[in-house]
Amino acid sequence: MKAVSKHFGHREAVSNLTLDIPAGQAMALLGPNGAGKTTSIAMMLGLTRPSRGHVRLFGADPGSVQAHTRIGVMLQGVSVPDRLTVKESLNLFRGFYPRPLPLAHLLDISGLAGDARKMAGQLSGGKTRRLQFAAAMAGDPQVLFLDEPTVGMDIGSKRQFWDTLRTFIADGRTLVLTTHDLQEADVVADRVVVMNSGRVIADATPERIKMEFGGRQVSFVAAEGQAIDGLRQWAEVQDVHTAGRHVAVLTKDSDQVVRRLILEGWDISDIMIAGGGLEEAFVRLTDQAGGPA
Amino acid sequence: MRALWSQWKADLLRTARDRRFFVLTLGMPIAFYLIFISEAGQDLKISGTFWSAYFMVSMATFGVVGSSVNTLGVRLATERKSGWVRWLRTTPLSSTGYAVAKILTQLTLSLLIVAVVFAVAHFDQGVTLSIRKWVEIFGWLWIGSVPFSALGVLIGLAGNAAQILGTLVYLTLSFLGGLWTPVQMMPKTMQEIARWMPTYRFANPAWDILEGKSVPLADVAILLAYTVLFIVAAALGQKWIDARPEM
Numbered sequence: 001m002k003a004v005s006k007h008f009g010h011r012e013a014v015s016n017l018t019l020d021i022p023a024g025q026a027m028a029l030l031g032p033n034g035a036g037k038t039t040s041i042a043m044m045l046g047l048t049r050p051s052r053g054h055v056r057l058f059g060a061d062p063g064s065v066q067a068h069t070r071i072g073v074m075l076q077g078v079s080v081p082d083r084l085t086v087k088e089s090l091n092l093f094r095g096f097y098p099r100p101l102p103l104a105h106l107l108d109i110s111g112l113a114g115d116a117r118k119m120a121g122q123l124s125g126g127k128t129r130r131l132q133f134a135a136a137m138a139g140d141p142q143v144l145f146l147d148e149p150t151v152g153m154d155i156g157s158k159r160q161f162w163d164t165l166r167t168f169i170a171d172g173r174t175l176v177l178t179t180h181d182l183q184e185a186d187v188v189a190d191r192v193v194v195m196n197s198g199r200v201i202a203d204a205t206p207e208r209i210k211m212e213f214g215g216r217q218v219s220f221v222a223a224e225g226q227a228i229d230g231l232r233q234w235a236e237v238q239d240v241h242t243a244g245r246h247v248a249v250l251t252k253d254s255d256q257v258v259r260r261l262i263l264e265g266w267d268i269s270d271i272m273i274a275g276g277g278l279e280e281a282f283v284r285l286t287d288q289a290g291g292p293a
Numbered sequence: 294m295r296a297l298w299s300q301w302k303a304d305l306l307r308t309a310r311d312r313r314f315f316v317l318t319l320g321m322p323i324a325f326y327l328i329f330i331s332e333a334g335q336d337l338k339i340s341g342t343f344w345s346a347y348f349m350v351s352m353a354t355f356g357v358v359g360s361s362v363n364t365l366g367v368r369l370a371t372e373r374k375s376g377w378v379r380w381l382r383t384t385p386l387s388s389t390g391y392a393v394a395k396i397l398t399q400l401t402l403s404l405l406i407v408a409v410v411f412a413v414a415h416f417d418q419g420v421t422l423s424i425r426k427w428v429e430i431f432g433w434l435w436i437g438s439v440p441f442s443a444l445g446v447l448i449g450l451a452g453n454a455a456q457i458l459g460t461l462v463y464l465t466l467s468f469l470g471g472l473w474t475p476v477q478m479m480p481k482t483m484q485e486i487a488r489w490m491p492t493y494r495f496a497n498p499a500w501d502i503l504e505g506k507s508v509p510l511a512d513v514a515i516l517l518a519y520t521v522l523f524i525v526a527a528a529l530g531q532k533w534i535d536a537r538p539e540m
Contacts, residue, residue, distance in 0.1 A: 045383045065385050073383040078376030083307040095299020096384045139385070 013039040014050075015198040023142070026165075026175040028185035030209070031195035037178040038076060040195070041147050044176065045073060057143075069097055072141035074132045076148050080120040087116040090134055097139030109164050110134035111157075125152035133161070143174040150184060162187045186210060216254035217274045221245050223267040234260065296386040300394035305401060311364075318364050319406060322356035323413050325473075330418055339475060341504040346422065347475065349414035350503065353434055354496040355472045356406040359463050361441035362448060365399055366459040369449025396442050403438040407431060422503070430499045433508060437495045440516050443523035444491075450530040466492045491519045 014036040021027050029037045042048040043055050046063025057067045080089055087103065094100035107113040110130040115123065120131055129152055136144060144165075150158045165188050169175055179185055185192045186206040194202040194209060202209060215238065222228050222245050231240050231249060236257055239250040247268075251257045254273050261268065308314055330345050337344035372378050381391055411431070414420040422430075448459050467473060469483070470492025476484055487493045494515045498508040 047379060047382055063382075065387050068383060068387075069385045071383070073380065075376060075380050075383070078380045081303065081307065081372075081377060083310040084303060088303065088306065092299055092303040093384070095302070096296040096386050098295070098385075145383075 013198055014043070017053075017198070017200060019193065019200070021174065021176060023174050024172050025191055026169045026189045027177070027191045027193060028189035028206075029176065029178040029193050029195060030180065030182065030185045031178075032180055034197075035195040036198040037195055038147055039198075041145055041176065041178060045071075045145060069139060070142045072136035072139060072144045074129075074136045074144075074146045074149050076151070078132065080123075080128060080131055080135075082119075082121045084120050085117050086112055086120050086123070086131055089120045089131065090138060093135040093138035099140055100138050101140045106134040106137060109137060111160065126154060126157050129153055130157070130161070133164075137168075141173070143176065144168060146175070146177045148178055148180070150179070150181070158184070182210065215250055215252050217248055217250055218254050218257050218261075218271070219246065219248040219274070220261070220268040220271045222247050223269070226267040296384070297390050297394050297397070300381075300386055300391065301397050301401075304394060304398040308364075308398070308402060314360070314364055314402075318356060318360045318402075319409060321359065322352040322406070322410055325355070326352040326410065326413060327417070340477060340500065342500075343420070345414060345418045346420045346503055347500060349410060349418075349420055350430065350434075350496055350499040351472045351475075353407045353410040354492065354499065355467050356410055357403045357434060357438045358441050358467060358472075358492055358495070360402050360406055361399055361438055361445045362466070363445075363459040363463040364402075365395065365442060365445030366448030366451070366455050369395070369446060370452055370455030373449065374452060392446070395446070396439070399442045399445070400435065400438065403435055407434045426502055429502050433499050433502065434495075437498070437516060440491055440520040440523060441495070443520050443527065447523050447527040447530065450527060450534065466490055469493075470496065472496060489515075491516060494519075 017036075017040060019040075029040065031037050039048065043050050044057060044062055046055075046057070046061065046067070055062050057064075058070060060067050081092070084092065086107075090103055090106050094103065094106075104113075107116055110133055112127065112130055112134060115127065120128075123131060129149065133146075133149065136146070150161060153161060162184070165175060165177075169188070169190075175188070177185075177188060186209075189206055192202070192204060192206050192209040193200055224245075228240070228242065228247055231237055231247075234257070236251050236253040237249055238252065241248040241250075249257055258271065258273065261271070326348060329348055333344050339347045378391070382388060386394070408431075411420075411427070444462070445459075448455055448462060451458050469486055470490035471479065471487045472492055476487045476493065479487060494512040498512050501507070501509060
């Protein structure tokens with residue numbers, strides 16, 4: 001994708017986005033709702049034409065049939081066809097591709113072998129997602145595009161699903177995944193692109209993104225006469241905010257901060273530890289980037 | 294080609310499981326046929342042919358229009374709303390492939406409807422025609438159903454309104470086109486209106502074949518014009534929808 005923008009009326013959903021996803025990469029597009037992830041995916045698939053800029057898929061038009069035979073797609077907010085069983089739905093998709101995977105294999109990786117004869121429309125939300133995944137895999141794709149694949153799955157299904165994805169990537173294939181779950185990005189991807197308000201605000205390995213976004217906040221009330229300036233010199237402390245006697249310490253290692261505070265006998269009370277929270281982190285990062293918060 | 298075949302097979306299977314299709318689209322013309330025929334009696338004649346044969350054509354037409362305009366329209370609208378169409382656009386089945394598969398399905402269903410209505414007329418009411426006439430009428434009703442598929446595609450763009458709009462258009466066109474009451478029995482103004490209805494232009498050549506005439510060119514021309522009109526309108530509508538945000 002090169003210098004791509006997409007407007008819907010006056011709203012700019014994606015703003016001057018440039019993204020190169022090489023073959024074999026597992027990339028997670030991470031961001032809060034409305035960040036422009038789904039629109040970006042839609043443009044990569046040729047579903048939506050960019051208002052400005054160019055999108056290429058395998059160096060060709062992303063809307064072309066040739067490109068589509070080599071990809072598998074799982075979209076958001078899409079139902080499965082009615083009046084077809086799980087098996088028939090999968091065979092429908094298998095019929096679209098020149099070299100489909102065997103039906104038994106698809107049922108196996110989606111864990112739907114026991115539901116093959118059930119009507120697809122009557123599956124639970126989690127199973128529907130798994131059927132959509134199996135359909136996306138039907139053509140033995142080189143690249144998988146998954147838009148928020150695990151929404152509606154319970155944690156057990158999620159873990160199983162992530163395992164399947166890792167097997168897929170280990171084969172040297174390419175994965176493009178959108179999510180607002182940092183853990184999911186961390187487990188599956190080797191590159192995380194963070195978007196907010198239609199812009200890329202970070203592009204790094206999951207480890208780096210976790211450091212950046214997974215920070216904790218340790219807050220407490222310092223007693224009268226307890227000096228707090230020394231905190232800023234601690235290696236594990238990123239930032240300190242004070243409001244009167246209220247102190248908030250931003251850190252990547254809340255355990256160590258608390259341990260030192262206790263062992264060094266700080267005269268403090270009301271100790272609280274809070275997760276950095278992606279949403280807060282997004283706001284923080286976007287502020288830094290000078291974009292609208 | 295493979296993708297198209299797969300989609301066509303699945304669509305037929307889905308129709309075969311659709312109770313609404315059998316009750317409304319197939320059941321209604323047959324029920325109407327049997328009711329109106331038994332009321333009129335077997336020997337009634339109209340425009341040079343038996344009423345039972347004339348009304349057989351009317352009801353076959355009625356059924357084909359219903360399946361194209363109403364059933365197809367509603368199904369397209371549902372598939373569009375459910376995001377299914379969007380998903381299909383990311384598979385090797387192109388938009389064109391999807392449309393062609395739908396038209397093929399529709400032609401198959403038209404074939405079935407016409408065959409069933411003809412069978413009922415033949416075996417229940419003893420309607421007999423020469424093999425040539427059977428084939429000619431059958432062929433015409435099959436090919437002539439295309440503009441109504443195009444109208445169905447257009448109605449399929451109407452989203453939530455497709456169900457009501459489809460039923461309304463289907464019944465209005467059938468009534469105004471003289472599929473229920475023969476045009477000859479209508480008041481003058483209604484007759485004039487009927488002549489502009491695609492339904493009338495669809496059924497009229499079949500009635501003419503019954504009488505031993507050939508297919509009037511005016512009917513073919515007007516149906517062609519309607520086809521172009523519906524397709525252009527559907528293409529414009531599609532363009533307008535694409536320009537709007539979908540999320």
